[in-house]
Amino acid sequence: MPQTNRENGVSPARLAPAEVQANFSDLHPAYDEHEALVAADRCYFCHDAPCMTACPTSIDIPLFIRQIATGTPEAAAKTILNQNILGGMCARVCPTETLCEEVCVREIAEGKPVEIGRLQRYATDTLMAKGVHPFVRAPETGKQIAVVGAGPAGLACAHRLAMLGHNVVVFEARAKGGGLNEFGIAAYKSTNDFAQKELDWLLAIGGIDIRYDQALGQSITLDGLQSDFDAVFLGMGLTAVNALRLEGEDKDNVSAAVDFIADLRQADDLAALPVGRRVVVIGGGMTAIDAGVQAKLLGAEDVTIVYRRGQEAMAASKFEQDLARQKGVRLICNATPVGIEGNGSLSAVTLAYTETRDGKLETLDETFTLPADQLFKAIGQKLGETPDLLALDGGKIAVDDAQKTNLAKVWAGGDCASGGDDLTVTAVAEGRDAAMDIHATLTGAS
Incomplete structure (x- = not known):
C-alpha cells in the first residue's frame, strides 16, 4: 500500500499514480449488451410516461428503452439525439435521480428506478462507436448565424441550425470547446476525453465553424455580430465567480x-x-x-x-x-x-x-x-460584462419563452440566460429551442 504524502500545505503526489487512477475511474461504468437488455426489460413502457415529462429535453424515454429491448440501440440513440444532441454527455452528468428516474413508476413502487441514464449512455455510445452521424443537413438556406460559446447551449443551437441548412460560426473564448462539459464537471463523471470526442462527433454534420480564443467584448462585439450575421445566439455561460x-x-x-x-x-x-x-x-x-x-x-x-x-x-x-x-x-x-x-x-x-x-x-x-x-x-458564478443595451433579469440575460432577448436578431440560452436550471440538459433544450425559433424567424416557417 503506497504511503500518503503527509507534507503540510498544498502538495502534489499525495497518492501513488495507480491509486489516483483507480479513484478517478468511471463513476457509473457502461452497460454491456446483456446488462442493457436486462435493465431495459424492467421498464413498464408507460403511456404518458412521467419520466418523459420530467426530462427537460422531452426525450421519448419509453420508446428508446423499447428500442434497446428489441436489439436496436442505434435506433434508440437516434430517438435520444433527435431531442438532445448531447445525449451522451447528459447520460453521464445529468442528475437523473432528481429528474426522470425520480418519477419512474419502478422508483415509486419499489424504490429502484429503471436506470434511464445508463441505458441512454449505452444507446448513444453504441452509435458513436460506429462513427456514424445520424442526421444530414437540409439544403443550404444561405443564412449565416453567429453562436457565442461552444458549451452545451451553443453546441445544441449550432447543430440544430446546421441540420436545418444554415451555416453557423461559433465563437469560443477558450482554446478548446465543450464549455462546462469539458471544464466544469468532475473527472470521474466524464472519462477518456469524452467531451472532446462528442464535440468532434457533433461537428461531423458539417456547416459549423468554431473559432477559438474569441471572447465577446474583446475579439468580437455584439454590434459587430448583429451587423455581420443574420442572427446571433448567446450561450457563453457564466464567466465570473x-x-x-x-x-x-x-x-x-x-x-x-x-x-x-x-x-x-x-x-x-x-x-x-x-x-x-x-x-x-x-x-x-x-x-x-x-x-x-x-x-x-x-x-x-x-x-x-x-x-x-x-x-x-x-x-x-x-x-x-x-x-x-x-x-x-x-x-x-x-x-x-x-x-x-x-x-x-x-x-x-x-x-x-x-x-x-x-x-x-x-x-x-x-x-x-x-x-x-x-x-x-463554490458559492456561485455570475455573468461577465455584457453590452449595455442587453436587458438583464436577476443578473442574467432576459429572454422570452422562445429564448429571444430584447435586442433585434439576438437570442440567448444556457447558464447565461434567465429562466431555466443551471443544468447541461436544460442548456441543451434552450439552445435547441432557440435554434428552432431562429429558423422560423429567418425562413417564415411555422
Missing part, C-alpha cells in the same frame, strides 16, 4: 472551485496535481461536491464542505451528498465563513453558525475554526 467578500480572500491557496475542477479536467497526470492535506469548500451545489470529492480522491486527508443553510436546502442532489460522504467528505451545514486566517498562506477558516428565522438567514455570534491549507469557493 462570486466572492466571499472577506479580508484575506487573496491569500495563497484560496481559489475558485471551478478553477480547481478545470485544472483537473485538463491535467495529463492527475497524481501530480497539488492538493492540501486539510481542504475546506464553501458552498452547497454540485460544484462544491465535485471539488470536495475530487480533493479527497487526490489524497487530501481532511475535506469539509461548509454550507450556510440546512442540508435540505443544498442545491446538490441527495445522491451527490451521499457520494461525498461515501468518499470521506464531511458536510457541515448552517455555518458561514467569517474569517480567513494565515500569514501569507491560508492556515485556517473561521466560521459562524447560522440560523433561519422567519425565512431569513441570520449569522450567530458563536464561531468555530477549521484548520485548512486550501480553500475553494
Whole structure:
C-alpha cells in the first residue's frame, strides 16, 4: 500500500499514480449488451410516461428503452439525439435521480428506478462507436448565424441550425470547446476525453465553424455580430465567480472551485496535481461536491464542505451528498465563513453558525475554526460584462419563452440566460429551442 504524502500545505503526489487512477475511474461504468437488455426489460413502457415529462429535453424515454429491448440501440440513440444532441454527455452528468428516474413508476413502487441514464449512455455510445452521424443537413438556406460559446447551449443551437441548412460560426473564448462539459464537471463523471470526442462527433454534420480564443467584448462585439450575421445566439455561460467578500480572500491557496475542477479536467497526470492535506469548500451545489470529492480522491486527508443553510436546502442532489460522504467528505451545514486566517498562506477558516428565522438567514455570534491549507469557493458564478443595451433579469440575460432577448436578431440560452436550471440538459433544450425559433424567424416557417 503506497504511503500518503503527509507534507503540510498544498502538495502534489499525495497518492501513488495507480491509486489516483483507480479513484478517478468511471463513476457509473457502461452497460454491456446483456446488462442493457436486462435493465431495459424492467421498464413498464408507460403511456404518458412521467419520466418523459420530467426530462427537460422531452426525450421519448419509453420508446428508446423499447428500442434497446428489441436489439436496436442505434435506433434508440437516434430517438435520444433527435431531442438532445448531447445525449451522451447528459447520460453521464445529468442528475437523473432528481429528474426522470425520480418519477419512474419502478422508483415509486419499489424504490429502484429503471436506470434511464445508463441505458441512454449505452444507446448513444453504441452509435458513436460506429462513427456514424445520424442526421444530414437540409439544403443550404444561405443564412449565416453567429453562436457565442461552444458549451452545451451553443453546441445544441449550432447543430440544430446546421441540420436545418444554415451555416453557423461559433465563437469560443477558450482554446478548446465543450464549455462546462469539458471544464466544469468532475473527472470521474466524464472519462477518456469524452467531451472532446462528442464535440468532434457533433461537428461531423458539417456547416459549423468554431473559432477559438474569441471572447465577446474583446475579439468580437455584439454590434459587430448583429451587423455581420443574420442572427446571433448567446450561450457563453457564466464567466465570473462570486466572492466571499472577506479580508484575506487573496491569500495563497484560496481559489475558485471551478478553477480547481478545470485544472483537473485538463491535467495529463492527475497524481501530480497539488492538493492540501486539510481542504475546506464553501458552498452547497454540485460544484462544491465535485471539488470536495475530487480533493479527497487526490489524497487530501481532511475535506469539509461548509454550507450556510440546512442540508435540505443544498442545491446538490441527495445522491451527490451521499457520494461525498461515501468518499470521506464531511458536510457541515448552517455555518458561514467569517474569517480567513494565515500569514501569507491560508492556515485556517473561521466560521459562524447560522440560523433561519422567519425565512431569513441570520449569522450567530458563536464561531468555530477549521484548520485548512486550501480553500475553494463554490458559492456561485455570475455573468461577465455584457453590452449595455442587453436587458438583464436577476443578473442574467432576459429572454422570452422562445429564448429571444430584447435586442433585434439576438437570442440567448444556457447558464447565461434567465429562466431555466443551471443544468447541461436544460442548456441543451434552450439552445435547441432557440435554434428552432431562429429558423422560423429567418425562413417564415411555422
